[in-house]
Amino acid sequence: MSTMEDNKNIPSQIAPLLDYFQKMIPLNLEEKQLVTDLFKPRLYRKRQYVLQEGDVCNQFNFIVRGCLRMYKVDAKGNTHILQFAAENWWLSNIGSFHERQPSELNIDALEDTMVLQISHANLLLLYTKAPKFDRIFRVLMENSFVSLQKRLLQNISSTAEERYLAFQDNYAHLTNRLPQTQIASFLGITPEFLSRLRNKQAKKS
Template identity: 60%
Template sequence: MDTANSHLAVVQPLLDYFDTLLPLNKEERELVITKFHPHLYRKRQYALQHGDVCQHFHFVVRGCLRLYKVDHEGAVHVLQFATENYWIIDLTSFHRTKPSVLNIDALEDTVVLRIAYKDLIDLYVNAPKFDRIFRVLMENHFMQQQERIAQLFSSTAEERYQSFLEDYPHLLNRISQVQIASYLGVTPEFLSRVRSRRSKGSKENP
């Protein structure tokens, strides 16, 4: 397979994703192929580190990235997981070009398509359809984050775990219990008890 065809094969999932939102014409597809660049992050490799400026908007083709913050006591708080066909970014750092207080790293070997800020603006200018597409993406992201914040304040650990299973059913056997607990805001030991109670409940109510 030549380089052009190889690049197209990697970009195809993103083209398919955009087509589900607003079908692209030939020129718009060419812009995507030109502006988005494939990149491989090895397991445990950073895509963004605290103190650096977020340079790219990432679309995950294969693998898993996590967005997280480390508090003053060294505890890790996972804000988001991004697997196939998910986006991940520190929006504040990316758009304001200011040092990030967050980290993004790979929980698996992960292939992404990433776009730099300048290329994203060029995309908006040359094809206004992408302005609408990314506005929808940002609105969806904002709504998801609001729901997540509300859950952290008002839901039980069992309810948050159920939401995790609904949002990330494909992740249950791909990431550790420690990662899941960090996302839910509980200790791994507490999560283990939650899972044990659910398991006993399902056996008692077949």
């Protein structure tokens, strides 16, 4: 069977993930087939939970289309958003996933969202059968850690306006897709204050 014929056996829904990996490290046909076999597509409807607090995170999620958020609800009922993730981003509770411990965080869909998921067991299998994925996911973890450090530093040393400008840079593709209440929660400010910041920026432009 030719390479062209083999590639035809790879479902189109897995193509965005294969393209993502290819940009990091070229994959051979066997590695592409492994990804196809081990990652499973799943559609989450708007407001549907991907992960609930108290459950163990069993899936590593690659977003094909749509948008997810990861957040914590405190004892007073306030929502604190840690991260948004849209097309070609990853989102999982990494600590719960790797330590096999109950999650303290929730993940839900802000839009109808298609993801490609790999289970903890299958990710370990992927590492064994194709060691280059161990390197790929190590880079993903490192990037996630760097992003978390930057966000923590912003929260303790930046003004609300600076955090808003950083949000516009990092989530430009989501600015018009997210409700103002969601953005305000992410920034740790009220929707009213966010509105004032937006008006201020609009006057400058």
